[in-house]
Amino acid sequence: MQLFDFNGGVTPEYHKEASTQSPIAVSPAPSRNGLKNFLVIPLHQSIGGTPRPLVSAGDRVLKGQRIGAADGDMSSAVHASTSGQVVAVEMRRMPHPSGLSALCVVIEADGRDEWIARQPFDYHQHTAAETRDYLRDAGVVGLGGAVFPTHLKISPGKGGKLDTLIINGAECEPFITCDDLLMRERAEAIIQGVVILRDLLAAGRALIGIEDNKPQALAAMTAAVQAGGHQDMAVVAVPTRYPAGGAKQLIRVLTGIEVPHGKRSTDYGVQCFNVGTAYAIHEAINLGQPLISRIVTVAGNVAAPRNYAALIGTPLHTLLANSQPLPDTDRLIMGGPMMGITLPGDEVPVVKATNCILVGSPRLFPPPPPEMPCIRCGECAKACPADLQPFELYWFSRAKIFGKAQEYHLFDCIECGCCAYVCPSHIPLVDYYRFAKSEIWANESEKAAADQAREQYEFRQLREAREAQEKAARLAARTAAGRAAATNALAMAPVTAPAATSAAASAVTSAATPVTEPAQTPSPQAALIAAALERARAQQVQPANTTNLTPEQQAEIAAIEARRAQIRTQAHPHLPPDD
Amino acid sequence: MTSYLFIVLGAVLVNNVVFVRILGLCPFMGVSKKLETAIGMGAATTFVLTMACGTSYLIDRWLLMPNQLEYLRTLSFIVTIAAIVQLTELVIQKTSPMLHQVLGIYLPLITTNCAVLGVPLLNIGMQHNLVESLLFGFGGAVGFTLAMILFAGIRERLEGADVPVHFRGTAIAMITAGLMSLAFMGFAGLDKYK
Amino acid sequence: MNNSPYLRQATSVQSVMLRVLFALLPGIAAYVWFFGAAIVLQIVLASLTALAAEALVLHLRGKPLAIFLTDGSALVTAWLIALSFPPLAPWWLVVLATMIAIIVAKHLYGGLGQNPFNPAMVAFALMIVAYPQFMSRWPGTDAIDFATQWQIIFGLHANQALDALTMATPLDALRTALHSTNATTVTVASALAHNPAIGLMAGRGWEWIAAGHLIGGLWLVQQRIITWHLPTAFLATLFLLAGLASTINPSEFAGPLFHLFGGGAMLAAFFIVTDPVSAATTPYGKLIFAAGVALLTWIIRSFGAYPDGIAFAVLLMNIAVPLIDMATQPRVFGHKKNGSNHHG
């Protein structure tokens, strides 16, 4: 099969052997030996909206029970990873570079690990939309690290068919071996997940790309494909070069197709899933188990590097206990040494994005030499797999000229770290891009807020103008009506109130006030108003369906009226109730 | 034909209006912060300068010289140029509001751009005929535009440089202009080649 | 605590600069062999001045001295100035030039990595415009002993005898001959035939210095310090232009070997044009930049008022670098064509 190449990339030391010596272990079982064990399950674990909590402190939950419901379609549910009692729904520190907190469900495990009722989901019997909803509610997200909700990726492109389904088993970052071990040990299950993906996407073929430094995984996967007799699937060994496991790079290597930033790859006839995701789909569909655990590599500065099947929500100190971090440990990194993030502490939980916990030490990851100015040597451009000019992005990001940085395609940067890896000036280039990106995002949301405020303000001005106009119109109408009524009243006055009124009227009239301005005279005005009200009352006929009401009905109407009034005031706080 | 080419090339490179004759520095410094504005200004100046050279030649040849009014040259040229600039501004404002906005206050500045007066006067001094005048004016303007664009390119990049505080902005721009002028001295002698 | 990537390749600006200095050694050795040890004195002078000027500015700007003084960039500038200046130039000329290069051309723009113009070439161009008479003092055959050279550099030698001891560069000699009053009868061949400065291919000794720079430059390419783009485009363009012109009119235009080995072309091709800070950075941009320098060099050498146009040509192309880079942005992964806008 013809393979393609991508530009750039680097070949750092891989360090993968240590953690592949022993098979996947089950991370410390919850609540052993009577010790209390808490799981901290963040509600927000995927791209998109934060799920709404479905439980509160004191509730008992079962393993696999949904505890957070997807907030709209661009979101994914979360589940209890074991059975036990919810002790709190509160803010806890997140595995995030900021070290900030977010809403988490804290579960005290009861040690019984009691499942909810599990039922396979027969996707052949359901529509595509129903299957997507099922996967959303099963909390399946991309396990390669980006945690993009999987159900959003399962829609074939134009024409309802997909040329190529790509399964990413490249795993190019140093130290990380979770996909490698998963493929070695659970190849059959992965292939069953690939079958589901292939069916859902109506894919013509499925290519499973694995870097050629994982011969055992390649063999296992090839065997599984052959055992299943899948003619439309192929396991492909791709050259080992970081970042061959980037989705865009792997698509390029396997098919020659380049998916630009911001475009859906299905529009180009390809879609890419991580092997872990395929495994999670298999568990969700065929076994009825939502995503409550994942394989996590523990590597780096530890006595016993190893892969663990860890429950989501397991605090890192629990996970790390078996691997024994060495005394000179100075940091914990989630992810690999190229793209990972430094964690704020060891109490943060394993989340769906946690593919690796890399334990760092000054020996393993020495502090960077001092940053020198960029000399535009172009090494970064040679290493950039996105074919960018990283030194230009740096130049403008550093000077906070974000518009220019965007012109040089800042957002095509995948933050793989190759540029910083090769930089002779030791510039933390990716930090500058992250900074520029988050500033640009903040500016954009500020701009959106400003636009909204402008709209609100202009609407208010419009409304005030209209109100003023209406008020003036009402005033004018009332004056006109008053005048008309006054004329009538004056005509009627002698009849209804002969003596006093006429005397008063003539007195006023004689006091040099013209008769044509009766509104300014107090007593005729009162009389006019009284007369007008009287007339109005006489004219008003009650509608037929509101006569002879029972007290209950009247009470109901009153309640409805009250509610309407309330709604009116809420919607238009400045409007008169009848506007 | 080659002599015409030499007039244009000489005006663009060897006797560049900005770098060698040091004319038109006001818009050169003022409108060169961004490439877009520099191109716009260059285009507007090219139009005005070529027009100015043609009309001033005609005025000189058919109005001033027959009446022995050569002493009115500067005055009448200024008036003519001012009128052409105003006309250009009105036309641009109507036809391309974006360009007008980009050029902003600098469009009227062409009026006071000494290059636009200087080149017609040089024309008279060099006793160019109409075609030569137009070509010399065009060449001068292209040279001005070239200078503007090159300078704007460097300034856009300098915006990201860690220039010492006291030299930021106009100061470093002046130094850069000086060094560019130095580079253009390398063209010296090319127009005198036998 | 730094962020990812936590791994780094073991390279540094310092090692890059030191290797550039090392690559200059073969050329310097040839220089000393043919023109005496004056060049070493000039290199020492320029280096000391460069380090002092660098230290002064760094101190004024409150930047760390140790890191920037040891990065080697000031030394590279200093060595290039010394190598491009005449070895018998008065000491103050080299000192002044180096100070201008470091303070004005480099540090006013923010220091290492930020200067749009090649500092050494700024110094050279400024000095040849300001002091043309001192910029043609190349040691004649009688002036290669160090005692004489030392005296000339520090102004201790009787001035009237200077003319006898110095001579013009091959390029200068050719230009002067071709532009002299009886230029109509002088051809390239006749001008070069009886000139003491002329050797096998180009200048006496010059060709060997150029060869030394060529060897050093090729080593830099092999070390992946510089890419092939810039030197190849520069040398090829100069070769083709000179070859074409001398074929058409051999009496007026010198041949390609004379152009490549007779002046600073080799030094320029591998050490000046390749200055990453002031040169174009995109692959196509590098080709355009270097070809442009070669074109302008040939034009100024052949038609202009200055004997060697490399400095002016480099500065002129430095001016155009931002535009060249803008116009030659490589295609971004997934995008359709060069320089297309976001999400194109």
Added chain:
Amino acid sequence: MLAALLVMALGAVVLGAALGFAAVKFRVEGDPLTEKIDAILPQTQCGQCGYPGCKPYAAAMAKGEADINQCPPGGDEGIRKLADLLGREYKPLSAEHGVEKPKALAVIDEQRCIGCTLCIQACPVDAIVGAAKQMHTVIAAQCTGCELCVPVCPVDCIDMVPVAENITTWKWKYPVVAIKPVTTQ
């Protein structure tokens, strides 16, 4: 002398006529500049600039009546953008118009609110809801932090609370230029 006067007069007449014609022929209505300036302003509508809203301030700048450094919420960044757009030199925020503050939202202490509706009338973007004699509340998503509601409240029940950073609004910080090697913990 006469010839000179005649020539100049002729020139004046011809050029004047041409310009007059052009002025009529190429007349332009409207002012696109105000819109562009308005797009830069933060739309807090706070009036700190001395104009009754962002649009009027933009119009004043377009006419050249107002300076570019009168908008505290827009801050330094805003002034730079305005300087860029209008081709003027950057200048620091004018002190008489206020200081740049971190973005804050108005929060009504509902225990103390007496339901007077004064803040509702003061809010330029209708971000406060409530009715007469009923407690009011601020729609956080629409509040621009203009502080116009604060002074009008008769019982001082409105506080400006700075917006706290959370996981989604957190920004990567500017990389600190390390001059000495970073020492580890």
